[in-house]
Amino acid sequence: MPVTIYDVAREAGVSMATVSRVVNGNPNVKPLTRKKVLAAIERLGYRPNAVARGLASKKTTTVGVIIPDISSLFFSELARGIEDIATMYKYNIILCNSDQRMEKELQLINTLLEKQVDGLLFMGAEIKEDHLQALTSASVPTVLAATRDADNTLPSVTIDHFQAAYDATKALIDHGHKRIAMITGPINDPLGGLMRYEGYKKALADAGIPLDEKLVAHGNYFYESGLRTAGEFLKLSDPPTAIFAASDEMAIGAIHAVQDAGLNVPADIEVIGHDNIRLVEMVRPRLTSVVQPMYDIGAVAMRLLTKYMNNEHVEEHVVLLPHRIEYRESTRPREN
């Protein structure tokens, strides 16, 4: 039978209330009394029951995290940022994989609310009406990380995907390319799929380069799909001279497709990836990539959430983190 606050109270000759005060660092306790209580706690090996505490105080110091797939390089880095900041603020994380399946996402939200989490951190692709409804069905603050809902009703932390794709495409254009292929994400991913594609299109348009549908493919962010779709590009009668992929894995797949075709990166074809995951440094040639600060996105999102949980004032609930392009050997050195 575990020792309870009552046992400590008896042992120390005080009331439960006093023990509770000592445990919670309430200053209204005489130093001598505090010492007695602390001694009793030590002697008995008392460990406060967080569940009971949660029931009484209506706070669990736990936040729910819904993530598409923790085994993904991208999301695991994000998760690390989340967890670090959570720890810093004394919160624990209940981690759930959703596989982006809506049904599972909704169910997870519900489960987490049942567990009385103090806040919710949500990652996913599309945010539908059902999500919003589920998320607001209880009054726990929610923050979206690396995602946004269509009309920005929920707080979120992302980068400007449109601009990022624009920049990457522009960089390729500045290198003199006219035939620039893009491997984007699934069409149902508003940010990774659509926004990046839009940025690509805009950059082409601004440069007066006509869009060629044959140079656009949709991948699933994984290596395989990059390898495959880039392979298709190379079979065209008029193949691209540069490729921009919406994920690093796909970009690396593209590089290998190029190499397998006996061509050289970057001499024959330049490649730019997206996200700048750790992987980009582990391939030859090392991959030029749009830096999406995953760790920071997670960290900032969690920080934001703590503010909501403490009822602190936040001035801007939609935060855009800066991005930039990290140039490596999969693109040719710039002129300047």
Next chain:
Amino acid sequence: MPVTIYDVAREAGVSMATVSRVVNGNPNVKPLTRKKVLAAIERLGYRPNAVARGLASKKTTTVGVIIPDISSLFFSELARGIEDIATMYKYNIILCNSDQRMEKELQLINTLLEKQVDGLLFMGAEIKEDHLQALTSASVPTVLAATRDADNTLPSVTIDHFQAAYDATKALIDHGHKRIAMITGPINDPLGGLMRYEGYKKALADAGIPLDEKLVAHGNYFYESGLRTAGEFLKLSDPPTAIFAASDEMAIGAIHAVQDAGLNVPADIEVIGHDNIRLVEMVRPRLTSVVQPMYDIGAVAMRLLTKYMNNEHVEEHVVLLPHRIEYRESTRPREN
């Protein structure tokens, strides 16, 4: 104010006890009554409070997971295995990063026990006396994943690291190599550092090849350390003709070191990695590697834990999963 079981009871015209029975699927409820209760639940949008439930039932359906670093490819895959099985058995996961720091590990164990987790899944390198003591200070079942304590007092799920390293080294020997380098893990890692090293030594000894200390380096499992230590090997007057690394990242680093020196893998130097993370398919040449089934280790560990939590009988508390070598292009085709 959220709706409670009491509200539901009033709405349905029954007692709290009956509502509880319905919610928990207790069969002792007349179908008609059940229907009334279910209707009331629906009408009110009742969501059971898991904290209160946990207090009353002394079960939280939550397990604590202590992991060195979730952003590592190796551990995130493991975590995925854990989470999948946990979900399957209706458990949630509280995920904590330890960075292998003992102090933090002990503190995390304590926090998780305070939160009344029903079980603990621990990953780390070395298990010391302090760990054992902390882990047994409450009576929640614990399983080690991808780790073992020195005298196997705790349940654990791993592969046979000694044999795995032996096999890898042997494969290299069978290819005719005499100068085989090893990049192993830190010396304070009993499995990844020591055991693998022991297996390597034994294989050499069995083949009558003298151990050359200059061909042994300790890395930290990361790419960088593979790149660096392999670079050192190549500077030797009598460099190795094969390298076995205790992690895939280090192996890939080694490959790049070799390539950067103008040599060819596998023609000049063969390389074998360890773990078979997803990365091995994303480099050229693709990496031959010892398969450590991370996902399965996590899954099996979690499954084992559920058995302990349900007081089911388990016949073998130390489980060794099978390993094998997956041959790819970083080694030369075998003769047979």
Next chain:
DNA sequence: GCTCGCCCGGAAAACGATTGCAACCGGGCA
């Protein structure tokens, strides 16, 4: 027609904390 069980469902006691409120205790001040 009566008794014996068996279902069902209710009352109420845990579960282990937090917390508002009241009480107590000296000391300072008038």
Next chain:
DNA sequence: TGCCCGGTTGCAATCGTTTTCCGGGCGAGC
């Protein structure tokens, strides 16, 4: 000497469930 006051402490209600124990009602067997 009496009163007020601030700092400490205790009492007891409360949080929202689960679960034990009990009793009422009803069908069946004799």
